Structure formats: structure tokens, C-alpha cells
Amino acid sequence: MELFTCVFIVTSFVTQSLEYENLAFGKPVNVSKRYNTKNFDPSLAVDGDVSTDLLKCSLTASGEKEAWLTVDLAEVQNIASISFLHGGFGLNAMPMDPDKTKMYPVLSGNGTLQHSWNFDTNYTVCTSVFDNEDAKVVCLNWGYLPDKPVRYTVPLERNLAYSRRYYQCIGNETVLDECKSGFLNSECAYQQEKQLGISCESGDTLAGFSVYVSDTPDWKSGTLCYQHDINEPVGNNVSIDCFTTGRYVTIYNSRNGSLHSTLSSFAYINICEVNVTGCDIGHYGDECLSCPSHCVNNTCQMQAGHCFDCEDGYTGPMCEKDCTKGQYGQKCYFRCGNCLEEEPCHHINGTCISGCSPGWKGEMCDQNCDLGYFGFECNSTCNITNCVNNTSCDPISGHCTSGCFSNFSGPFCQDCIPTSYGEQCNISCSDLCQNKFCHQTTGHCFSCTGTRAGVFCENEIAIDKSTDIFDSNAGFTITSALLGVFMIVTLIYVVKRKWFSSSAQNFEQNYELPSFPKLNPEYDEIRNKSTGGEIDNNTSEYSEIAMVEANVS
Template identity: 35%
Template sequence: MNQNLAFNKTVTVSQKYNNKDFDPSLAVDGDHSTDLLKCSLTASGQKEAWLTVDLGEEKNIAAIAFVHGGSSTLFANGNYECDGNEAVLRDCSHSSKQCFSGKRTSLTCKEGDTLAGISVCVSETPDWRTGTLCYQHDIEQPLNNTINLDCVTSGRYVTLFNSRNETYFPDLSAFAYINICEIHIIGCDIGYYGEKCTKCPDNCLNGNCHIQIGHCFDCKDGFKDDRCEKECNKECPCTRYGPNCNASCYKHCQHKLCNPINGSCLECIKSRSGDFCEIELPAEATFDTVSLFIAATTVLLILVVVFTLYTLKRKCMSSRQALARDYDASEVKPTDSKYDTLQEADRVGTDTAAEYMEITVITG
């Protein structure tokens, strides 16, 4: 079966409740009792609290389970927050809830859900914020004291974290507590998988594989398939290339198909081009955009044609008027001139009847 990787490992907390009770090691001692004095508990009056289990080295993790303290032989009514780090609960009176630690000290306890909102993270360093978030409880959802989580990942440090920063919910405790009676971290050493911690396939790259199903994350050169058990032939699978078929075709290749030698794409997905489909093409214009462009161009051409025709018509009319004026001037002036000549002939007594007849014909 999978090992409990947390058993008797080193545990640290944000701050101990006191120096006598609730030691962090109680979270990994194998005792599942929910008696408050057999559980770890962080200090009171804190807005943030955490508990971290150091597995000693990186491990393949499949699941995490923990039991939260919520009942006590001293206070059996449920989850409590207790103010006063100097209190020693073994000396507390069940009836008066008064405590003694060299001198009489008051221990004030209030009901409130201390587990709600808890987070579980797995990291490679003590800084759990840089790790993988396996679980985050919704404070508005009910939560049992025993939590079982699937958390398929790898890491060295497993951290339970809680806070009460700007948290306004009537059933919550005012302060953050980590009150863990026992934590199990289920998994195997790196390079092993499954319920029996079977060794990963020999040809997995770096000797590691999926903790649940044993599939390799990648293969050593010259091997392929989920478990890296098949040797690569000269002809690689359609979606891989290279001398050992250990490189995947580029994601922008159509159907991830590529040349088995150099990895160039046989065809690109839409909006891509280039040997490796590395060039992103500009987005194609939509039908509406094209239609709008055509309509605008058509209107503009019509306006140009209308303006041109109007200009030509104006020029044509101006030319006709000018020709008419020239014609009138050329026809009238000789007649008037000849009429004046006849008038002058009358004054001197010359016979002008024939000329008058000619003028009459012209002007008629």
C-alpha cells in the first residue's frame, strides 16, 4: 500500500499555543484521538496560522487526509477558540474553566468554527505560497472534522494554512487556528507509483512517473509510448520527430502532424503560416466589414461619376451660350451696317429700293 509519508516527520507551526501542550509533533504521531490535549494547536489571537510537515525529500503524493480537533475531554461542545497562550489546560477546572500556571490565570473560550477556510499546499521549499494549491475550503460550505483530499503532485513540504483577515461570517472563529490531531500524506518515493509503490518504468525520463497510473511524463531518448516501453523506429509517430522521436510536433501544426526528421509542419492551423507555423496571420475581415467597405467604395465612385458629369454639363452649356452670342453678333452687325448705308443714300437722293427689299427679306 501507499506509505503514510508524514509519520514521525518534522512539523513546524506559525506559533505554538504554549510550551507544554499541543506540540506540533502530535499531528504526526499516529494517534487519531480528537482529545484536544492529544492534538497540535497554534497560538490564539492570530489572524494567520499554518502547520507544515517536512517530508525530508521530494515525494510523489497521491492524497492527503487529516483529522481536525473539535472535541475535548475538557470542553466537549465542539470547536473552540481559547485566548491566553500561558494557559495549561490540564490544570483547568471543568466547571469554572479557570487555569493555573504558577498563578491563577483566566482562560476565556468562545464557540466558533476554526477549521473553515483552510487551505492545503504542497511545495518544494518551506515557502508554501510558491507551491501547488491542492485544496481551498469555501467558508460558506459545511465541513467535517475528517478531511480526505486527492492531491496528485510532488513536493517536500505539505502546509495547512488558515486566516481571518477581513473574513466576515457569523459562524467563524475570530482568530485563525490550526488544530490538527493527525495528518496522513499518502504517496511514494520519487520513482514509484500506485498502491504498492511499484517502480516507475525504466525508460521514464528522470525515472519519474504519474503517482496513480505509472505513465511517464516523458521518455528517454529512443523510446516512446505512455510507459516508454517501445523503441522508436526510423519513422517516428506522426506527432513526433527527431532522431529518437522524443520531440513533439509544434502545437500550431494541423492535427500536430509534422515532418519526422526536422519537425516542420505538414499543414498549419487556421491563421498560421511558416515552416513551423510560427507566423501568426492577421485576422480575416468579417463579412460585415467587407460589405461595408464595398458599399462605401461604390457610393464614392457614384459621387465621383455624378460630379464629373455635372462638371462636363456645365462646361458644355457654357460653350453653347458662348457660340450663340458669337452667332448673334455676326448676323446682326452686317444688317445694321447695311441699313445705315441706305439711310445715308436716301439723304443724298440715291435709288435704294432694291437694297431695302434685300434688308426686308433678311430681317423677315
């Protein structure tokens, strides 16, 4: 059974709401054992009559330590609440109608016995012929427990006659008229004006009850919807909110080992009416809405509509979501296979919609290619003749996975090793090839060793010895020449720099202005005249100077 919510309420008797329906009305009812076969039919608990008249209620047999009543809802239903009306038997039950029992009620469960054969005369019974089994019927009529009646006598009341009728009850009859009976030949002997009194046992027959909901008649394996604490008070009107699913609703009680002073000695189920409110399976809530479409078996939690479980491929409280990308199936537990380009698979069955990635096959792409095949849809055949195991290859790429035969290389073993060539790579490259490497098809050398030449390095190159000598000394000669030139240039630069430095020093020390001849006194006289302003014209002055210069020269 699934998880449920249960709240116990002692309140007035609950009838079905406008939205919910009474799922128990008119349904089959079974009890542990009926009180008798004539009255207290279990079906009285689901007939819609809420009377607490003892004869209109169900009642289980006396003297039992366990008792139960089960309503079969005919199919699994979404249950919201369970309510029932207890008859109060053993503690506060309504006495039976004396018009039916011909027995005058005693409300305390302890009093004298009086009955009538007609409505005009009251009688008491002959104490000597009225035993405990007969007294049990009287206790039942009064609404008290028939288990342990106590008989006693009191003085006979005035105007009360003895009945000549006697009874032979077995104890589970409803009224005295159902017992075997007869008539005494004479009035009661040795009565000495005594009257019969009976004290009946009382006790709570409801306290300690429990309610179960189950999918099978084995109700003890179902959900315990409610368990009453015998120390807590409980009225005859009981309502329990019990949100769950199930087909069978059982009210159970036990008196195994109970020592509580207020309880009955034996277990009884005295139910007058049971209501099981809820919705048909597949519905939930106050308005009985349809359960989410992806709930397993179309069942959901009664209050919120949450699914108890989701159909394959769905998740979420109300199974409203597809499985997350990369997962599928029941509870979205399974991972998708190797779908093409990592596309998500179908969220329900896991099939790859766009096909499989290379190297995989099957509807779910969870199988490797068969031996000898590879690639997309596994439609390529492994054909690696030079692979050590040429019947299998990498299922994705088709590469050789077991290594190549000698002289072959490459992922498909289609290439020769660098030192071999030919269709079968069984011809060795020429020893004259550089590193012995050659073209894998033609065998042509990529380069030659030493002085070899030709596509196979088959030719020897002729070399002039003088040229060879020159070639061998050329480097040294050129280097020496360059070094000599460098040294000469450096020497010239140093010498020249020293020379310039020495010349500059000599010029500063030895340079003197040239001596000019002392001017003639006549020239000085002419110059003074010019300075003093005595010369009147330039022509005369220049003539005089010229003459002086001629003389000097």
C-alpha cells in the same frame, strides 16, 4: 509542480492502505506559531495517535490571522491522498480532562467558574482579581476560543467557598496551575455573595482551509491540492485524493477579511493526526509498481504511471517508444543530420551510426566538409586547378562552384571548350574545322568545311571542271529525261485507249454474218428424206450428199 487530480471527501479518518504507506508518520513538522512551548507540540500530528484530546493534538497560537502546519516528507514522494483529523477547537472540541486542569468543564462555553484544590471542596475565584488573561485559560480548558472572553457575576451557589488564591496569567497557558499565582491576605472583599461567570467565543476554525504540496518549504509556490469553500459543511475527519509529487504537505487557513458569522475571528490549526499516503518516489499505483525506466528522475504520475517527462530519445505516455525515425534527443525535438543513405541516427544522442552522406562530417553529420575537401567522410581534396577558386569545391560532388578559367569547361573544369584544345586548352581549333570544333587533346577536326580534308582540314580537294559542270547539270538533265519519258508513256496510253474504244463501236455497227450459196434442191430433198426417215442407211445418204456437194462446187 506537475498536474494532479484532487477529490475531496468528508469521511471517517483514513489510515494507510495495504499497498500504500503513511509517508508522514514520524516526519518533521513545523507550524506558523505554537500556542505555547509546553503543550501542543507539532509532532503530535504525526505520532500515530488518533485521539482528539486537546492535549494530544497540535495547536497554533491565538490572535493570528494566518496559520499553517507543514509536514516534511524528507524527500520528494509520489502522493496519492492526504487525510487529517481536526481537533474541533472552537466549535465542537472535547474539553480537557478536569483531573488535569482542576477546572470543571462547561460544555456550552458559557458558565460559572469552579475549581478545586482537592477533590472534596469546590471553590470559586475572587472576581476582583481574576482578569481576562486568566479567563482565556479557562476558555481553552473548555475547548472554546480564548480570544474574547466575557466575565460576569451571578449569585454565589450554596456551599461554594471563595478561594484565597489568585492568578496572574499571560493568556496562553494551558491550565491555571501554569500561571503565576499567590494568596490573598484575607477573603475576597466586596464580593457581596457573587460568583464569577465566563462566556467564551465559539467559531469554526477549520472551514476555509487549503492544502498545498510543494518541493520546497515555500509551500505557497507549490501545488494547491485543495481549497475548502467556507459555505460548504465540513467534519473533523477529512480525506483528500491528491495525486501528485512533492516533499512538503501544508495545511493552511486564514481569517483575513472573512465576515462569515460561523467562523472564528482568528486562524487556528488544530490537527490531531495527519496521514500522507503514497509510494516512494519511482513507484506508482495501488501496488506501488516501479515507474517506467525512461521517466526523467524516475518519477511518474501516481495513478497510471505516466511519465511527467521522458529521458532523451524516448516518447510516449510511459516513455516506452524510441523517437520516430529522423528525430532524437530531448522530447525528440531535434532532427537527425545527414546520415549515410538517409539511415536514422541514434535516437538518444543523434550520432550517425553508419557514417555521413558525402559532403558532411561530425558525429551527427551536421557539419559541411572543411574548405578544400569533399566527398564521403570529407576525405577527398578539391583539386580543380582550372576553377576560378581552386581552393574550394562542392562539398558533395567536388564540382567547381565558382566557374572555370577561360577555355575550360565541365563540372571539374577539366575539359576544353569545343573550339580549343591542348593541355592548357590554350590552342584554338583550326578555322577549317566545321564550326571550329575539334578534339580537345589532339586538335583533330571532327569534320571540315567546304572541300577541305585531313585531320586538321589542311588539304584542299582538287575538282575536275567538266565533271563539275556535269555534276552541276546532272540533276537537271536526269530530271528532264524522266519527265519526258513519263509524258510519252502517258500519251501512248491515251492514244491506245481511244483506239480501242473506237474499234469496239465500229465492230458493233458494221459486223454482218457471211453469205452462203443456196443449197441445191436435190440437197434439200435428201435432207427431207433423212428427216422423214425414208433413208435406210447412212452410206447411201452420205453418197448422195457428196454427189450434190460435188455438183454444187
